[in-house]
Amino acid sequence: MIVRFLETIGRGIIRFLEQLGRFFWMLGRILVWAPRPPYDAPEWVRQMVRVGVDSIPLVFLTTLFTGMVLALQTYTGFARFNAQSLVGAVVALSLTRELAPVLSALMVSGRVGSAMAAEIGSMRVTEQIDALEALATEPVQYLVVPRVFASTLMLPLLVVMGDVVGMYGGYFVSVQLLGANPVTYYDSSFEFLDMEDFTVGLAKAAVFGLILSVVACVRGYHTEGGAEGVGRATTQAVVVGSLAILLADFFLTRLLF
Amino acid sequence: MTASPRNRSAQAQGQAKLQVRNLRKNFGGHVVLDGVNLSVAAGESLVIVGPSGTGKSVLLKHLIALLRPDAGEVFVDGQNFWELDGVGRNELRKKFGMAFQEGALFDSMSVFDNIAFPLRRTGRRSPAEVRARVEECLELVQLPDIGSKRPSELSGGMRRRVGFARAIAHKPEILLFDEPNTGLDPIMTDIIAEVILGIRHQMEPTIVTITHHIPSAGKIGDRLALLFGGRILFEGPPEEFLHSSDPAVRQFVEGRAEGPLTVESERARGKTISEAR
Numbered sequence: 001m002i003v004r005f006l007e008t009i010g011r012g013i014i015r016f017l018e019q020l021g022r023f024f025w026m027l028g029r030i031l032v033w034a035p036r037p038p039y040d041a042p043e044w045v046r047q048m049v050r051v052g053v054d055s056i057p058l059v060f061l062t063t064l065f066t067g068m069v070l071a072l073q074t075y076t077g078f079a080r081f082n083a084q085s086l087v088g089a090v091v092a093l094s095l096t097r098e099l100a101p102v103l104s105a106l107m108v109s110g111r112v113g114s115a116m117a118a119e120i121g122s123m124r125v126t127e128q129i130d131a132l133e134a135l136a137t138e139p140v141q142y143l144v145v146p147r148v149f150a151s152t153l154m155l156p157l158l159v160v161m162g163d164v165v166g167m168y169g170g171y172f173v174s175v176q177l178l179g180a181n182p183v184t185y186y187d188s189s190f191e192f193l194d195m196e197d198f199t200v201g202l203a204k205a206a207v208f209g210l211i212l213s214v215v216a217c218v219r220g221y222h223t224e225g226g227a228e229g230v231g232r233a234t235t236q237a238v239v240v241g242s243l244a245i246l247l248a249d250f251f252l253t254r255l256l257f
Numbered sequence: 258m259t260a261s262p263r264n265r266s267a268q269a270q271g272q273a274k275l276q277v278r279n280l281r282k283n284f285g286g287h288v289v290l291d292g293v294n295l296s297v298a299a300g301e302s303l304v305i306v307g308p309s310g311t312g313k314s315v316l317l318k319h320l321i322a323l324l325r326p327d328a329g330e331v332f333v334d335g336q337n338f339w340e341l342d343g344v345g346r347n348e349l350r351k352k353f354g355m356a357f358q359e360g361a362l363f364d365s366m367s368v369f370d371n372i373a374f375p376l377r378r379t380g381r382r383s384p385a386e387v388r389a390r391v392e393e394c395l396e397l398v399q400l401p402d403i404g405s406k407r408p409s410e411l412s413g414g415m416r417r418r419v420g421f422a423r424a425i426a427h428k429p430e431i432l433l434f435d436e437p438n439t440g441l442d443p444i445m446t447d448i449i450a451e452v453i454l455g456i457r458h459q460m461e462p463t464i465v466t467i468t469h470h471i472p473s474a475g476k477i478g479d480r481l482a483l484l485f486g487g488r489i490l491f492e493g494p495p496e497e498f499l500h501s502s503d504p505a506v507r508q509f510v511e512g513r514a515e516g517p518l519t520v521e522s523e524r525a526r527g528k529t530i531s532e533a534r
């Protein structure tokens with residue numbers, strides 16, 4: 001009984017270490033292959049469109065409603081001790097430092113990470129990755145590098161938009177629905193906000209973009225077992241990617257702020 | 258052409274294009290290749306036959322370094338794949354063209370882009386040159402005018418032939434065919450064999466084919482090798498293979514369920530080996 005329990009734990013640890021090893025192995029391969037020619041510029045642009053441009057509606061809605069609900073909640077709370085004038089500051093700081101990067105990354109992980117894992121995974125099970133290698137093309141360079149590059153670059157840009165949209169959502173709720181003074185709200189939004197809050201949020205977004213794309217590509221790259229395996233890889237890409245984002249968020253915040 | 262391919266291969270003996278030495282591979286304790294030795298001369302066509310699940314595809318993937326051997330070596334023109342770095346391996350792979358079992362076409366691209374892929378990746382060619390070569394290759398596999406189609410629109414036989422076209426596009430010296438006619442109707446099976454012969458006639462490459470279809474094997478190959486239980490059990494010209502008295506070869510040629518090649522015997526063998534480890 002105890003032996004079986006320990007075995008289960010041991011297997012779990014081994015699997016965790018295996019995944020971690022694969023993540024860093026992939027990171028190493030990316031660093032080795034990214035600077036080498038040939039550079040497939042059209043593919044890089046295509047991936048940037050898929051990760052960035054196509055995610056705009058999703059990130060727009062996510063951050064808009066986050067800003068709105070944040071204003072709504074803090075307003076009710078802060079009204080209890082007459083601190084309504086600080087709602088703008090709370091919304092601005094929470095969004096730029098934390099909520100816009102994390103929530104955008106989680107949403108993009110669901111949308112883009114799953115697609116990456118499914119695409120690379122089905123290429124693996126239909127021997128298309130073997131075919132790439134047979135055609136003297138390094139799969140990591142051809143498939144993984146453009147995706148990771150696009151995701152690392154586009155996520156901060158999405159978050160720039162998310163910061164603006166979310167703050168506008170907060171402004172809209174406070175001023176239009178709850179009757180706050182627009183000038184006071186505006187001033188309070190920027191009074192406590194430093195450039196650093198903004199840039200650190202973007203740095204976090206870039207790291208999240210890197211993590212979610214590498215996790216998704218690793219899961220796809222090591223897919224086995226046909227269509228079922230592709231399904232498993234897709235789910236795991238989102239679950240592991242999201243958990244990794246939340247874990248990294250804590251440590252990055254501890255480190256950067 | 259004065260010398261028939263068969264004579265030519267006999268003359269070319271000694272200067273092996275491909276050489277496999279004592280190749281071993283196991284997956285999770287199950288021994289798949291157990292000391293395979295093989296040599297293919299330049300311009301020769303070798304067909305590897307054997308029952309399903311005996312590691313024929315595994316062996317083929319070792320020839321182009323898609324898999325790394327646990328022990329033993331694979332030499333291509335005297336060069337060992339695994340003594341090279343990633344870039345060197347890719348350079349050596351440019352000598353190869355490989356056609357995969359189900360075609361393995363890139364489904365994000367059109368048929369044209371699939372065939373143009375190796376041309377665009379392996380050197381500088383003008384768009385006109387690429388177009389001309391792609392059309393030439395489609396002609397050679399008897400599928401003209403399908404360049405604009407997507408792989409998902411093609412039948413199984415067509416997909417495989419497009420896979421052939423992609424494999425030969427950059428004029429490789431060595432061609433590998435992984436089960437080119439498995440799961441196709443008898444007519445398409447013969448068309449595939451004809452296409453391979455046509456490619457052979459025009460490009461004179463070294464060819465290694467995997468199949469378990471005996472008539473095609475006899476048609477395509479100068480030499481047949483029977484792989485079973487991780488080893489080459491028999492090697493020889495098609496006539497010798499077909500008339501061999503070796504019980505394993507006889508069972509395979511006659512397609513009998515009973516005999517030394519039955520799945521049970523292999524399973525038992527795999528078990529004893531994993532127990533012994």
